[in-house]
Amino acid sequence: NNIPEEFRLCLFCKDDKIENEEHFLLECNYYREFRDHLFDFVNSKCLDFMSMNMTEKFQILMSESYVKQTALFLYEAFIKRRCTLYK
Numbered sequence: 001n002n003i004p005e006e007f008r009l010c011l012f013c014k015d016d017k018i019e020n021e022e023h024f025l026l027e028c029n030y031y032r033e034f035r036d037h038l039f040d041f042v043n044s045k046c047l048d049f050m051s052m053n054m055t056e057k058f059q060i061l062m063s064e065s066y067v068k069q070t071a072l073f074l075y076e077a078f079i080k081r082r083c084t085l086y087k
Contacts, residue, residue, distance in 0.1 A: 005018055005020060006018065008020070010023060010028055010030075012028060012030035012031075012081070012084070013027075013028045013029045013030050015029070021058075022054055022055075022058055024077070025058060025061060025070075025073070025074075026054055026057055026058060026061075027054075030080070030081075031073075031076075031077040031080065034073050034076040034077050034080075035073060037073070038061070038069050038070065038072070038073040041066075041069050042060065042061065042066055042069065045065075045066075046060060
């Protein structure tokens with residue numbers, strides 16, 4: 001919609017955070033239940049995952065090694081998002 005990023009505040013977590021890809025995938029509390037499963041899986045394979053910074057975590061999650069798990073998170077999160085937006 002050509003909205004400048006600084007005005008795209010997350011409608012779901014109410015933390016006044018900019019809703020971008022990093023926030024959606026790594027931070028937003030609204031999707032915590034799905035993210036916890038993803039992070040548990042990745043952390044079991046990549047033991048230093050939880051100590052990485054946001055950029056490193058994003059890169060790991062977007063890598064070929066975890067594409068299926070990240071895709072499952074995205075699928076579940078988008079369904080939850082759609083159900084909330086279009087009740």
